[in-house]
Each structure stands twice: as C-alpha cells, then as structure tokens.
Amino acid sequence: MKTLMVQTKERTYPIHIGSGLLRQLPDLIEEAGWSSEQSLMLVTDDQVAPLYQEPVYRSLTDHGYHVECVTIPAGEASKTLLYWEELLTKCIRAGLDRTSGILALGGGVVGDLAGFLAATYMRGIPFIQLPTTLLAHDSSVGGKVGVNHPLGKNMIGAFHQPSMVIFDVDTLHSLPAREVASGYAEVIKEALIYDPDFVSWLEANSSALMKLESSFVTEAILRGCSVKADVVSKDEKETGLRAILNYGHTIGHALEATAGYGTYTHGEAVAIGMVGAAMLGEELGLCPPLAGRTQKLLEAFNLPTRIRGKLSNEDLMERMRRDKKVKQGVYTFVLPRNVGHVELIHGVEEKRILKVLKCLRGEGR
Numbered sequence: 001m002k003t004l005m006v007q008t009k010e011r012t013y014p015i016h017i018g019s020g021l022l023r024q025l026p027d028l029i030e031e032a033g034w035s036s037e038q039s040l041m042l043v044t045d046d047q048v049a050p051l052y053q054e055p056v057y058r059s060l061t062d063h064g065y066h067v068e069c070v071t072i073p074a075g076e077a078s079k080t081l082l083y084w085e086e087l088l089t090k091c092i093r094a095g096l097d098r099t100s101g102i103l104a105l106g107g108g109v110v111g112d113l114a115g116f117l118a119a120t121y122m123r124g125i126p127f128i129q130l131p132t133t134l135l136a137h138d139s140s141v142g143g144k145v146g147v148n149h150p151l152g153k154n155m156i157g158a159f160h161q162p163s164m165v166i167f168d169v170d171t172l173h174s175l176p177a178r179e180v181a182s183g184y185a186e187v188i189k190e191a192l193i194y195d196p197d198f199v200s201w202l203e204a205n206s207s208a209l210m211k212l213e214s215s216f217v218t219e220a221i222l223r224g225c226s227v228k229a230d231v232v233s234k235d236e237k238e239t240g241l242r243a244i245l246n247y248g249h250t251i252g253h254a255l256e257a258t259a260g261y262g263t264y265t266h267g268e269a270v271a272i273g274m275v276g277a278a279m280l281g282e283e284l285g286l287c288p289p290l291a292g293r294t295q296k297l298l299e300a301f302n303l304p305t306r307i308r309g310k311l312s313n314e315d316l317m318e319r320m321r322r323d324k325k326v327k328q329g330v331y332t333f334v335l336p337r338n339v340g341h342v343e344l345i346h347g348v349e350e351k352r353i354l355k356v357l358k359c360l361r362g363e364g365r
Ligand SMILES: NC(=O)c1ccc[n+]([C@@H]2O[C@H](COP(=O)([O-])OP(=O)(O)OC[C@H]3O[C@@H](n4cnc5c(N)ncnc54)[C@H](O)[C@@H]3O)[C@@H](O)[C@H]2O)c1
Pocket: 045, 046, 047, 048, 051, 074, 075, 076, 079, 106, 107, 108, 109, 110, 112, 132, 133, 134, 135, 136, 138, 139, 140, 141, 142, 143, 144, 145, 154, 171, 172, 173, 174, 175, 176, 179, 182, 186, 265, 266, 267
C-alpha cells in the first residue's frame, strides 16, 4: 500500500492506494478515528453494488458496525438534488446522528453525491471515499462535492474534505473499457498542467496503462493523486492555483450539460475540452503548438478529440458564460503556456472560442 497526504486547513488526511484494501477496511477506517460505536451509511450505485457492496458490508458488520446500505441508479443522471434529498431522507429515517459516517463506494458520481450528503446532513458529518473508477482518483481527493443542475455541471455543492481516501486498485479490473479511457483523461490532465515528465511517461506507456498492468496503473494513480494533493494542499477553496485542475473543463462541462448528462462521460468531455484549450492557447499566441501532441496522447488512450452530434454554438457558449471560473461576465479558460504549465486567462474573445469550436467539429484543422 502507498500513502499520500492531503493537508488542508479543514483537515489532513491520507490517500491509501493499493491492492486488497477493501478487505482491510475496518482496520483502515479505525486509523481515521472511526469506531463501531458509529452508525454508517454505505452509498453506492446499482452497478457497483453487485460487485463490491456485500464484501464491504460484511467486513464492517463482522467488526460490529451498524451499516445502512443505499443504492442510486448508476450514471451522471443521478447526480441531482432529487437523489440528494432522497438520500437525506434515508439518513433521517436511519437515525444517523452527528457522530455517524458516510462511506462513498463508487465512481465520481457516488463520491460527489455522497460527499454532498455528508457536507449537508446536520450541517456536516464525516465521510470516507472508496473510489472504484480510475477517474475517481481525481474526484475522491480534494473535497469538491456536489450535484448538477439542468443549467450547469456541479452548480450546487460545497467543499467538504473526506476523512480518508481508500483506493483499492483491484476494483479497476471490472471497469468497462470506456470508463478506463475516461479515467485516463483526468490523469493526462494532471500531467499536462503540472509535470512534463509525467506527460512523456504517459506517451511512452499508453499500451501497458490501457491494459491496466498493475505497476503502471498504480504509478499513474499515484502521480495523478500527487498532483491533485499538492494543488489542493496549496489552495483548498480555489482562490487561485486550484483553478488549474479545471483544465479542459470549460468546454468539457459545457459539452456534458448541453449533450445531456451521461451522453459524454466526464473524461471524454474533458478530453475534447483539453484539445480545445490547446487550440485556444495556440490561437491566442500563448504557447507553442500543443494541440497536435495533446490530441495524439488522448487518442493513444482511446479518447475522443472532436465534438460529435448536433450541439449548437449558442447553447455551448451560454454554458461557458455560466462557468464557475467566470468573473464579471467574461469568458474564462485555463490555457496552456507549455507542456506541464497552464494559466487562468480571463476575457477570451467570443470569436476565438467560436473558431475553436469549429475546429473541434472537424471543420477547421
Ligand atoms: N469532485 C471532484 O473533484 C471531481 C473530479 C473529477 C470528476 N468529478 C465528477 O465525477 C463524475 C464522473 O465520475 P466517474 O467517471 O467515476 O463516473 P461514474 O461514477 O458514473 O462511474 C462510471 C460508471 O462505472 C461504473 N462503475 C464504477 N466502478 C466500477 C467498477 N469498479 N467496475 C465496474 N463498473 C464500475 C458506474 O456504475 C458507472 O456506470 C462526474 O460527475 C464528474 O463531474 C468530480
């Protein structure tokens, strides 16, 4: 098992990464000060439940915990206020109190929703992230929790740090290929924003990584989580630096919401968004040519690099105007300066974005 630490004002907590960790859950959560006197709620989705709920439930109840299990339908469409309210009702009915804890067993959807539940139930109770998707190496760390609104991604939420992240890499072997690829989009993002050597390593090892060869995937998760943990430790609430973790997300989030949640996976949308950001960086003369290299890297991980389907520019632009990084109504993007280095740029002209959207539809380059 490898352990990284996240150090924020709210709390310092470990990210444990390794094989067989779900079997060691009772011992690991004890490290976070949890004990069988607490009631627990285990939140998961209906695709993860048949795979991993039972062993987790059994190991905890065998150690004397009282555990209530709740399941949401799998997929982005469940990350809503409706399911949040339904889960709150279950917490109240189950009699959870301020000493209770929530376990989020699943991908980013479960983690964000269960985390928001933990942030808001009785004004905040502890929770532990048990990520089961590759993408969730990103979502489980850093305390951004929340739900979508029909008008925009993650528009409702909070910062609420988990007490611990326990990433059992064995769970990745049941992931559909599309979700493996999607998870690598955020790994590639972490490399592109922070670490040129990491980018070269991903380029050199895409084939082993896509096959989920154990030492490679563990290293990718460790390096990705290190970037995330470092950025979050320096700027927990996104007053500055943390915005770089949003690379590719201005276009990405607009695509997800406009196409309908779940049409693109989050990672696919971010992949297209990163190509768009590289094109925009080039268009504005901020960086040397990077879009081609970005695209090649994403393609090596079977990720899309062009917009598909009929999505209107008006709808996409409207979503981008509502992006959470926007201040004083001007379009705001995280854009590259070079490989491994990005910056937050306010006031990008509409005509430049429209030109990039045209390229992303395969009409310009
Ligand atoms: N909070 C953050 O900092 C942050 C960071 C990145 C992404 N996110 C959010 O995360 C969400 C995307 O997360 P995701 O990609 O994990 O999606 P997800 O949670 O929908 O999981 C993807 C699919 O994989 C299934 N699945 C999960 N684990 C599995 C396993 N081990 N074996 C088989 N199937 C499994 C799920 O049931 C689902 O169908 C988005 O809502 C995104 O906005 C949040």
